[in-house]
Amino acid sequence: MAHAMKFLEKIRRYIKISGVAPISRRYFIMNAFDGATTILGIVVGAYVAEIPDESWVILSGLGATLAMGLSGFAGAYMTEEAELARKLNILEKSMLTDLKNSVVNKASRFASLWVGIVDGISPALTGVTCLTPFFLSSRGLFSISFAIQLSVAIALLMMFLLGIFLGKISRKNMLYHGTKMLFVGLIITLVFLTFKIV
Amino acid sequence: MIKRLVLDVLKPHKPTVVDLSEALSHLEGVEGVNVITYEIDQQVENVKIIIAGSSVHFESIKKKLEELGATIHSVDEVAAGKRIVEEVKTPQDRSARM
Numbered sequence: 001m002a003h004a005m006k007f008l009e010k011i012r013r014y015i016k017i018s019g020v021a022p023i024s025r026r027y028f029i030m031n032a033f034d035g036a037t038t039i040l041g042i043v044v045g046a047y048v049a050e051i052p053d054e055s056w057v058i059l060s061g062l063g064a065t066l067a068m069g070l071s072g073f074a075g076a077y078m079t080e081e082a083e084l085a086r087k088l089n090i091l092e093k094s095m096l097t098d099l100k101n102s103v104v105n106k107a108s109r110f111a112s113l114w115v116g117i118v119d120g121i122s123p124a125l126t127g128v129t130c131l132t133p134f135f136l137s138s139r140g141l142f143s144i145s146f147a148i149q150l151s152v153a154i155a156l157l158m159m160f161l162l163g164i165f166l167g168k169i170s171r172k173n174m175l176y177h178g179t180k181m182l183f184v185g186l187i188i189t190l191v192f193l194t195f196k197i198v
Numbered sequence: 199m200i201k202r203l204v205l206d207v208l209k210p211h212k213p214t215v216v217d218l219s220e221a222l223s224h225l226e227g228v229e230g231v232n233v234i235t236y237e238i239d240q241q242v243e244n245v246k247i248i249i250a251g252s253s254v255h256f257e258s259i260k261k262k263l264e265e266l267g268a269t270i271h272s273v274d275e276v277a278a279g280k281r282i283v284e285e286v287k288t289p290q291d292r293s294a295r296m
Contacts (some may be wrong), residue, residue, distance in 0.1 A: 051261050066256045094241035095269060102267035125290055 011110070017103060018084065018111035024118040025169065031072050033162050033181070036121030038064050039130035040155035040185055044192040047148045054134040054144050057151075061134070065127035067121045076118030084108040130155045152189060159185040200254040201282045204275035205255070209268035215245060219264055222288045225262060227253035 015021055039061050046057045071151050088108050092099050130151050137147035163181030167174030209218065217232045229251040237244040249259060260270060277283060 001219065013217075017217075019212065070242075091241055094239065095208060095267070099210075099267050102263065103213060103265055104267035159276050182282075 006065050012113075013017055013103075014110040015114065016106040017107035019064070020080075020111035020114060024115050025121045027072075027076055028122045029162055029166060031068070031119050032122040032126045032191050033159060035065065035068060035126035036130055036155045036162070037185065038068060038123070038156040040129050040152060040188055041192070043130070043148055044153045044189050048192055048196045052144075053116060054147060056139045057147075057173075058131060058138065059128065059136050061131045068123035068127065072123055073116045073120030076119035077112055079114040079115070081109075081112040083110055106169075125154075127135075129158065156182055156185045156189075199252075199280075200276060200278045201250065201252070202275065202277035203247075203249045203254050203256065203259065203273070205249070205259075205263075205266050206271040206274055207245050207247050208242055208265060208271055209245060209257060209263075210242055210267070213266050215243075218245075218247075218263075218268065221251060221262055221266060222247070222259065225255070225258055227255055229261075236259045248275075 015024075029052065042061050042064060043057060046060075048057070051057060054058070068082040088099060088105060096099070133142075133150035133154065134144075137144050138143065142150075160178040161183040163178035164174045167177030206286045209215075210295045215233045215235055219231045222228060222233075228284055230249070232248040235243055236246060237271075256273075264269070264271060275285075
């Protein structure tokens with residue numbers, strides 16, 4: 001327990017020193033939104049294409065989630081690593097010293113990994129949550145059409161909640177931000193549904 | 199046995215002076231720390247650190263500062279021994295003559 005507390009304290013210190021909290025927050029919202037949007041697209045697309053069983057949605061959804069997670073992790077990790085190395089280099093020049101063994105370097109290395117993890121996990125988190133109705137439907141808990149409706153509702157709710165979170169961060173109207181995000185989700189859904197009508 | 203140490207230190211903005219003073223105050227033999235920022239640059243800042251204690255270990259202070267990304271520019275005052283001897287003005291001091 002004491003080790004875990006010490007470890008958490010260390011992480012908190014590294015996040016504070018590297019100043020990575022706003023970056024990871026941005027990445028989290030951006031990619032969680034990406035995850036929900038992608039699965040929403042797949043689910044509505046499956047509805048338009050009248051897919052008979054849920055395995056198609058589950059497999060393509062999981063495939064997309066995995067790809068988003070991996071690309072998010074690798075992309076964010078490498079980008080932040082380069083960006084933070086540049087910042088450290090500038091700092092070393094100002095300090096006229098090598099900061100390799102300092103907490104600044106350790107925090108910087110941790111920060112790039114942290115951002116990568118946040119960026120990788122966030123789309124997977126929303127993606128898998130949106131797919132949950134299909135897992136339950138494949139177990140025979142309810143029909144595929146209900147799973148589609150539930151999944152779309154979950155995706156839209158996630159987008160709304162992400163908007164609420166944005167509103168909370170900016171200390172502006174949370175409901176307004178939530179509705180803005182929800183609107184994007186509704187556009188995707190409506191665009192696909194017009195395909196069905198046409 | 200060092201009782202008081204005054205250092206001129208160059209440090210990055212983060213860890214902050216609060217983190218730095220806390221970290222130094224937790225070192226063995228240190229009883230009190232005072233950190234004063236006297237110059238701030240775009241990337242770095244200069245601080246004057248006064249450390250007092252029953253037995254201040256210079257090497258551990260230096261190591262801790264390096265660990266925090268700071269470097270000692272100069273050691274401006276050291277008071278060692280059983281009691282702290284304060285600086286005295288003599289006629290030879292420029293300020294005393296003026």
